[in-house]
Amino acid sequence: MGMPITVEVVDDRVGDTAIKDTFDYFKAVDEQYSTYKPDSEISRINQGLPRKQWSKEMREVLNLCKKTKQETDGYFDIEHNGKLDPSGLVKGWAIDQAAKRLRKRHIADFYIEAGGDIQTWGLNGDGEPWRIGIRNPFNTREIVKVIHVSMSGVATSGTYVRGQHIYDPHAPGKPVHTVKSLTVIGHNIYDADRFATAAFAMGEEGIKFIEALAGLEGYMIDHHKTATMTSGFQQYVA
Amino acid sequence: MSESIRTTKKVLLAVGILVVFFAYTFLLRNQHSSPVIAPSSLSSGGNTSSSNSSNSGGSGSSANTASASYKDGTYTGSIANAFYGNVQVQVSISGGKITNVHFLQYPNDNPNSQNINQQATPYLKQEAIQAQSANVNTITGATFTSQAFVQSMSSALNQAKA
Numbered sequence: 001m002g003m004p005i006t007v008e009v010v011d012d013r014v015g016d017t018a019i020k021d022t023f024d025y026f027k028a029v030d031e032q033y034s035t036y037k038p039d040s041e042i043s044r045i046n047q048g049l050p051r052k053q054w055s056k057e058m059r060e061v062l063n064l065c066k067k068t069k070q071e072t073d074g075y076f077d078i079e080h081n082g083k084l085d086p087s088g089l090v091k092g093w094a095i096d097q098a099a100k101r102l103r104k105r106h107i108a109d110f111y112i113e114a115g116g117d118i119q120t121w122g123l124n125g126d127g128e129p130w131r132i133g134i135r136n137p138f139n140t141r142e143i144v145k146v147i148h149v150s151m152s153g154v155a156t157s158g159t160y161v162r163g164q165h166i167y168d169p170h171a172p173g174k175p176v177h178t179v180k181s182l183t184v185i186g187h188n189i190y191d192a193d194r195f196a197t198a199a200f201a202m203g204e205e206g207i208k209f210i211e212a213l214a215g216l217e218g219y220m221i222d223h224h225k226t227a228t229m230t231s232g233f234q235q236y237v238a
Numbered sequence: 239m240s241e242s243i244r245t246t247k248k249v250l251l252a253v254g255i256l257v258v259f260f261a262y263t264f265l266l267r268n269q270h271s272s273p274v275i276a277p278s279s280l281s282s283g284g285n286t287s288s289s290n291s292s293n294s295g296g297s298g299s300s301a302n303t304a305s306a307s308y309k310d311g312t313y314t315g316s317i318a319n320a321f322y323g324n325v326q327v328q329v330s331i332s333g334g335k336i337t338n339v340h341f342l343q344y345p346n347d348n349p350n351s352q353n354i355n356q357q358a359t360p361y362l363k364q365e366a367i368q369a370q371s372a373n374v375n376t377i378t379g380a381t382f383t384s385q386a387f388v389q390s391m392s393s394a395l396n397q398a399k400a
Binding site: 006008111113116117118124130131132133134135136137138139140142143144145146154155156157158181183207208211221225226227228229230231234 | 362363364365366367368369370371372373374375376377378379380
């Protein structure tokens, strides 16, 4: 997966073990699901590993991918050129699993962030809901929105590429990518991430898809620097 | 119907079929040709080559450009999959250095996204984005370096190596 991971636990009694365990878990997920590691299970599957040798966990993850594809009318699809790449689901799924592991240790207040996707539980060090900034896709040093969440998953889909070299070969001068970023908030990061991924693939219609899904709210930023939000998004704003 | 009219009709029909045939082969040829559409800023004397293989594997770490030297020219990277679409870059080298990077393919460049929500949607609130105070616990955002970008870029630079 190759991305930075941050874990913050608000609990003086918690030793380093809980946090080390979380990082070890992500490392193991990477070893299994990274398409950039030729020895990972997914790479070996793409190289022809017989189905009966696939691990139970891999089968479960691939099943979740299949279900997500159905739920998103095919906009979420892990198969490309005959190869499988489940990373669009694995990121949120892994954070969700890692959060469950911390919960099992009775840790009440924490967040896990991996590649810009976040799962929070409880309250921050000030005893308040976690304050999460939404990055400005036009200036990644800036924040354009602050949301306050307690037990939520927050995922952002998008690609930030600096300005003038993006173009559409079929329509020179017309911007190719009209949605710059889409942030989705849900109860768990697994749902927020996979639906953010699918919704982003839908372009400007994606925010309507999120609006239609119960329990998910969204904030879409387009190339005009205009943000569109779902009707329940305001509850997360101070 | 007179003889001459019938002959004219036959000639017209034959010409029509030939026109359709040539148009078809012309279209077919265009489909199989390189997806590169040269922008006007393409540096002259460039050697463009493209390959249609995606996911050429390789490690996820970023391409190390510091130690390699590159031949001048313009190189088209492989088409790499960025999950929700393809990324393909074209890299220009001048004086041994990268002077330009163009995106030939970019995810979600299909303007005809389907509306899967059949119901009428309520009006959604909009606002102009504005910089906020950065007093936050953490930040959500898309990761800047797309692995597919790195892949296509590496492929282009591999072709440029002296």
